[in-house]
Amino acid sequence: MSKIIVLDFGGQYKELIARRVRELNIYSEVHSGSLSAERIRNMKPDGLILTGGPNSVYLANSQLCDPGIFELGIPILGICYGMQLMAHMLGGVVAPGEVREYGVVRAVYRGEERNVLMSHFDRVKTLPDGFECTAYTDICPIAAFENRHKRFYAAQFHPEVTHTERGIEIIGDFLFNACELTADYFLTDIAERLCDDIRKQVGGNRVLLALSGGVDSSVVAALLAKAVPGQAECVFVDHGLMRLNEGDEIESVFSKRDLEFKRINAEERFLAVLRGQTEPETKRKIIGEEFIKTFIDTVSEPGEYFFAQGTIYPDVIESGASETGGAAVIKSHHNVGGFPEKYKSRFLGITEPLRGLFKDEVRQIGRMLGLPNAIVERQPFPGPGLGIRIIGEVTPDKLDILRRADAIFREETDTLPFDTRPDQYFAVLTNLRTVGVIGDARNYGYLLALRAVQTDDFMTCKYSKLPHELLDHTAQRITNEIPEIGRVVYDITDKPPATLEWE
Numbered sequence: 065m066s067k068i069i070v071l072d073f074g075g076q077y078k079e080l081i082a083r084r085v086r087e088l089n090i091y092s093e094v095h096s097g098s099l100s101a102e103r104i105r106n107m108k109p110d111g112l113i114l115t116g117g118p119n120s121v122y123l124a125n126s127q128l129c130d131p132g133i134f135e136l137g138i139p140i141l142g143i144c145y146g147m148q149l150m151a152h153m154l155g156g157v158v159a160p161g162e163v164r165e166y167g168v169v170r171a172v173y174r175g176e177e178r179n180v181l182m183s184h185f186d187r188v189k190t191l192p193d194g195f196e197c198t199a200y201t202d203i204c205p206i207a208a209f210e211n212r213h214k215r216f217y218a219a220q221f222h223p224e225v226t227h228t229e230r231g232i233e234i235i236g237d238f239l240f241n242a243c244e245l246t247a248d249y250f251l252t253d254i255a256e257r258l259c260d261d262i263r264k265q266v267g268g269n270r271v272l273l274a275l276s277g278g279v280d281s282s283v284v285a286a287l288l289a290k291a292v293p294g295q296a297e298c299v300f301v302d303h304g305l306m307r308l309n310e311g312d313e314i315e316s317v318f319s320k321r322d323l324e325f326k327r328i329n330a331e332e333r334f335l336a337v338l339r340g341q342t343e344p345e346t347k348r349k350i351i352g353e354e355f356i357k358t359f360i361d362t363v364s365e366p367g368e369y370f371f372a373q374g375t376i377y378p379d380v381i382e383s384g385a386s387e388t389g390g391a392a393v394i395k396s397h398h399n400v401g402g403f404p405e406k407y408k409s410r411f412l413g414i415t416e417p418l419r420g421l422f423k424d425e426v427r428q429i430g431r432m433l434g435l436p437n438a439i440v441e442r443q444p445f446p447g448p449g450l451g452i453r454i455i456g457e458v459t460p461d462k463l464d465i466l467r468r469a470d471a472i473f474r475e476e477t478d479t480l481p482f483d484t485r486p487d488q489y490f491a492v493l494t495n496l497r498t499v500g501v502i503g504d505a506r507n508y509g510y511l512l513a514l515r516a517v518q519t520d521d522f523m524t525c526k527y528s529k530l531p532h533e534l535l536d537h538t539a540q541r542i543t544n545e546i547p548e549i550g551r552v553v554y555d556i557t558d559k560p561p562a563t564l565e566w567e
């Protein structure tokens with residue numbers, strides 16, 4: 065299979081570049097820009113893409129690349145900092161500009177005007193020998209360049225973002241003309257290949273999966289059912305902190321597949337350990353530990369199983385594991401079922417079939433495997449569940465109130481067209497009660513908060529500017545249908561400074 069390596073110099077679009085390449089049906093991976101030319105040669109890429117980054121190539125402590133990468137004889141595309149790096153390493157001059165060029169600007173690229181996204185202060189002042197300028201803007205005389213003979217290309221603007229008109233064509237040109245590749249990365253084949261890999265790895269052994277009902281573990285379950293029918297055991301620990309009907313939905317999807325589905329109804333157990341607990345971090349810790357204990361109680365002999373995990377490619381990139389070749393360390397925060405290494409090492413081995421895939425690819429494979437939209441499009445849901453969306457002590461009554469309110473908010477928000485829906489939306493039950501009036505009587509009900517955000521990566525977010533009619537209608541329904549709730553507020557804080565979840 066063809067392969068493009070994206071060398072990362074700290075640019076925020078590294079994953080986007082790799083995804084764009086994959087969307088053009090060429091496999092790509094992101095690696096650190098500090099990789100040696102020798103290691104890159106051993107990976108046998110068909111081309112390299114150098115990403116943007118926050119540094120200045122001419123400063124002493126800036127990250128450069130191994131000069132040997134320009135001797136590998138493979139095509140290279142430099143983007144933004146990657147272009148400056150290419151110029152600098154090959155004898156051109158990069159210097160600070162007079163003004164910052166930021167946002168969508170008009171550029172002339174190969175004689176044609178188009179909008180491009182720029183984000184730079186430094187610029188290439190002098191081209192290296194043998195290079196030609198291929199684009200300019202009003203304030204940037206060298207906005208792209210090339211050396212056709214060496215098959216080196218570069219752009220100061222970002223072809224990977226949709227704000228750049230026909231940017232994808234520039235990436236396509238690089239792949240199909242400069243690298244002379246033929247599209248050969250198709251998800252339909254990938255699903256088959258993943259199944260083959262699973263079969264080869266686990267042989268006739270049994271496989272154990274902690275199924276949370278989230279997208280990643282669900283797709284792993286569906287893959288296991290297809291790859292090794294009857295050999296997989298999927299344990300779904302229902303901690304009683306799921307949303308309305310969620311546990312039943314998960315059960316109804318997976319109990320029909322060719323795997324052994326075990327649902328552990330552990331609500332009482334979790335409520336017992338949470339009794340009297342009000343401190344957020346303590347609650348998170350208790351839920352995490354109880355989850356692992358409950359799961360482990362179901363497995364008597366780990367040594368008879370392979371352990372399957374839903375690690376995906378961004379987890380691997382974030383942890384830097386792609387450089388070391390070691391197992392991915394998933395941020396504990398993001399995976400409450402993050403089992404201790406000591407426990408995992410008791411299994412026959414670990415299988416992580418989605419390790420090379422991006423979230424949207426995982427979703428597509430899920431669809432191909434016939435998983436319902438409710439699972440494939442599921443918004444992220446924290447491991448500790450509603451336990452951290454009830455401020456203060458978690459009780460069965462509060463869980464019931466929050467479940468109903470949250471379901472109303474989601475139902476109303478789901479009436480928005482798909483592409484205008486927030487990336488995550490949910491209700492939070494506060495520990496505060498306020499005075500209101502119902503009929504002629506005084507009411508003393510809970511304060512409920514609604515949270516809805518737009519985000520690409522969940523590391524930062526903006527609150528969603530939901531239509532007021534939607535908020536009106538939701539608040540009316542919630543206060544009418546759930547008398548225990550006296551007041552509804554909408555959270556208008558971004559992250560930072562707030563986090564997405566309230567606890």
Ligand code: XMP
Nearest residue numbers: 397398399400444446447448522563564565
């Ligand atoms: P925060 O609250 O940190 O959340 O801004 C960022 C994203 O992570 C989700 N989240 C979690 N996911 N286990 C998870 O699997 C957790 O313990 C956890 N805590 C937060 C949160 O829903 C949001 O999408």
